[in-house]
Amino acid sequence: MKARVHVTLKNGVLDPQGKAIEKTLGNLGFKGVGDVRQGKVIELDLDETDAAKAEAAVKDMCEQLLANTVIENYTIELDAA
Amino acid sequence: MKARVHVTLKNGVLDPQGKAIEKTLGNLGFKGVGDVRQGKVIELDLDETDAAKAEAAVKDMCEQLLANTVIENYTIELDAA
């Protein structure tokens, strides 16, 4: 089973990368672009075939490592394909 | 209009981050996790309301800045909401 985790900064947490991208896009002449935020996406291959168990395991990984829950939120997508 | 861009390493390009995450997950006791890849997700707010124009603009941004097309692929999602 494949899992895809999105890790994004919580609202209100400063995002230097997003801000820099926004500024550079402006410099490049792109108009009307605002509120740029950069996050991470982590893709994993799991041996687990049971969706519920897989989800629980990935949630654990997020809590323990993939996200810093002080500043970040995460969402999990599973893809049994 | 909101846009979400996923930037991921092309197939076959070494992903040191993914590799390190995979090892650490193993060290933390997670079994059966393989092929970890880390990418970026960039969210943007666009003033543009026309979907086709927005898509074209974001594509331009990807080519010029958001993705390093020598080693990365990108996909664009638009959300008119």
Place this chain on the structure above:
Amino acid sequence: MKAAVVIFPGSNCDRDTLVALERITGRKPTQVWHTETELPDCDLVVLPGGFTYGDYLRAGAMAARSPVMAAVKKRAEEGAHVLGICNGFQMLTETGLLPGALMRNADLKFLCKDVHLSVERNDTAFTRKYSTSKPIRIPIAHHDGNYFADDETLARLEGEGRVAFRYVTKDGAPNEAANPNGSRSNIAGIYSEDLRVLGMMPHPERLIEPALGGSDGRPMFEGLLEALS
């Protein structure tokens, strides 16, 4: 004073830290490998700088999940002193021993240069040999030193006197021009509630003798030696 320096894969200031501690305290610190689950008998634990696990995912994140960190946490709770320098500071926030987070520098660049710091209080084991009225000069060398904490945390840190160092101008002004990385309130280092855990981005171990361009890092280790012996 008995010191232990914890070494992780990708630590790269471990030797510098060992050398500085030995030179100033006259005693070789114990080296502890990241897979250890127990710490040796010691008064001071140092988490040195570096790029543990390449700083991949988040700086210090993977090292913070090492077996040894549970022992460091425990030792801190028991009242030992813990010093996290640069990557060590990042680990301390990642484990929750210190609040907040260290984000990418505001202009996204790695930055290596000497900065001036105000010593916010000099009644801790770390700073007792410093003066609060004169800025000190210490090198920074980091990519992720942009200190972030929410308003509430920040207010608590300030209220409890837990800001250890602030980036200031040569004349001691904590203004934007002196802020190298975008840190909130120009914060360069913070203490735990009991003032026994210190995390800081600048590298005191790199400026301990005039031959290297200055010795403002020295009093930190001298103070620790005095306080913990």
Place this chain on the structure above:
Amino acid sequence: MSEAVSNESELPQADPGVNEPEITPEIVKEHGFSEEEYARVLRALNRTPTMTELGVYSVMWSEHCSYKSSRVWLKKLPTTGEQVICGPGENAGIVDIGNGLAAVFKMESHNHPSFIEPYQGAATGVGGIMRDVFTMGARPIANLNALRFGAPEHEKTRHLVEGVVSGIGGYGNCFGVPTVGGEVEFDPAYNGNILVNAMCVGLAPSDNIFYAAASGVGNPVVYVGSKTGRDGIHGATMASAEFDDDSQEKRPTVQVGDPFTEKLLLEACLELMAEDAIVAIQDMGAAGLTSSSVEMAGKGNVGIELSLDDVPCREEAMTAYEMLLSESQERMLMVLKPGREDKARAIFEKWQLDFAVIGTITDTGRMVVRHKGVMVADLPLDSLNDDAPMYERPYEFTKPPKPFETSKAAAPDNAAETLVKMVGSPALSSRRWIYEQYDHTIMGDTIQRPGGNAGIVRVHGTNTALATTVDVTPRYCKADPKEGGKQAVVETWRNLVATGAKPLAITDCMNFGNPERPEIMGQFAGCILGMKEACEALDYPVVSGNVSLYNETNGTGILPTPAIGGIGLIEDARIYARTDSMKDGDELILIGDENGYLGQSLYIRDVLGMDLDKEGGAPPSIDLEVERRNGDFVRGLIGTGRLSAVHDLSDGGLYVALAELCVSSNLGAEVTLPDGIEAHAALFGEDQSRYIVALPANLVQQALKAAGKAGVTARHLGKAGGTQLTAQGCDPISIETLREAHEGWFPTYMDATH
């Protein structure tokens, strides 16, 4: 091809899992063989090679690995000396630095990859050169880089500068080596071909150095480090092919560096090297497993058998061809002493690195490779190593231009204002924007950070220090390759001397255009001859180096750029000279002859806007005897420990050197100009072999007398003090104004709208 005699019984069989294509003339050509070269392969094998074998030959005989165009000339360089422990031919050069220690160093180019992907290209360049150094048993202690970009206004330049600098920093900082020096230049000649040359200096115990020559029939061949992927396959051949407009479209696989793994690899290798376990070791650089195994076995005059089934792979279904040619980074090949596998494995596993026994040493003189039960290659090593073509390419020396006539160079309206412009120009502005992105204080031994005459790091655990620098002045090389090659060597020597170091040896990185053009080959040959002269005169041999040819786009070559990296020894780390320590009240002495020679100078190029090719004349000439005499004298003065500051004179001449000295010391100065030379020529002329020395007033007469006795030209130049720089007859300029101009250009340029 028809004359190839095939002998079925000895013909390795194609890998059944792969369907190796049949060898057609197109495939042969794609692999970069000329007809004559391929005929040589056929002769050596006595049959048609398999696809895998063809791949192996093509990388071994590529320009990059075989130096086929440059070897005849490189052989002319002096490579020996009392101090030399190991000259060219190994992974890096080695010199003795006393106390039972050796300095191991080399410079290497990563030009083409950096143009295509600046961050990763530069990063893996740094990774590669550090591996060359630690594979010999040395811990890297200092990095440098020589960079050349196109015109600042060229559309790609900013992006390339940004990427290259962050790539160099990204790799070196993470690995944990101070980057203490380098140089950067902009010139339209590099618009389509930037140069990224990385140098690394390491420290090893003289009695525990590791070489590549394999030995011991039956000894295990071990693979360590990262896994193999399909990275940069044919990178080595790509690095020797000229660019055309669509090479950007082709987007060859660039390699991604993993500095974290490299740091682990360093620690694991050094840990194993402290055990008595390694017979031979070599990093897998360009051409990966092929060149490392072929070179190791070839150097040891043995044979080697590899089983590719055991190679750690990152990707599925890799073919033998791919595994042998992959340029995946952070890998090493070792030959172990018998029975030491377990010890070695334990160390590499501790560092969480791959470890695999993939072969054995034989006595056959052949490289035999098996994959999935099939023999995919069986090649004679002497043919791969020694049969490689060596070309005496036709060359045409550059006709030496006539000396420049000073009368052709107009005086500026205002020399002081001109100076401000010059120190704030792309050529001469401060490189702080760059070196602040490099960790230069790590390892706790950097006593001279970037921005001085040369970087200086103490040799850990001793009282000595190493000074190191990289230099070359390509516009001089273009005008007169021989004089330019000489000057490049001499400038590094002078930079080292200006710190008080005794120069020991150099490494080089020869960056040139297409060697198949006689005028380019003439530039190459000319530079080599000039370098040779300088090295011989200064006892300053070449111990390692690298050649990068075909730096051309659409027929336009770069300026001839033989970058030189020098290292020198400071016997007592407490006694050396800086540029930022001039004191109020110091007197200034100028060492060296003043001729006011403006040929090929920055003044005529950047201020007067003259076309150097057409009207720039000859570059300044160097009398090597004078150079040595002046340098030895200055080093002697520094050795007294009583000087305040020293700076050598180079680009921009006396006025610029004074400005640099004043800005870094944050102090003014007042100086006189010589009689009989026009002021602007005296101020901006680039006469060689010169230094400014700052010393306490009471020592001036003594120093001048000593100079006279030594036959060294010395002139009492003036006095340090105040907040302005004042040259005789020129307006005073405030040091603050100079500083703003000097520090301002780079950040302003990089911040400007992309």
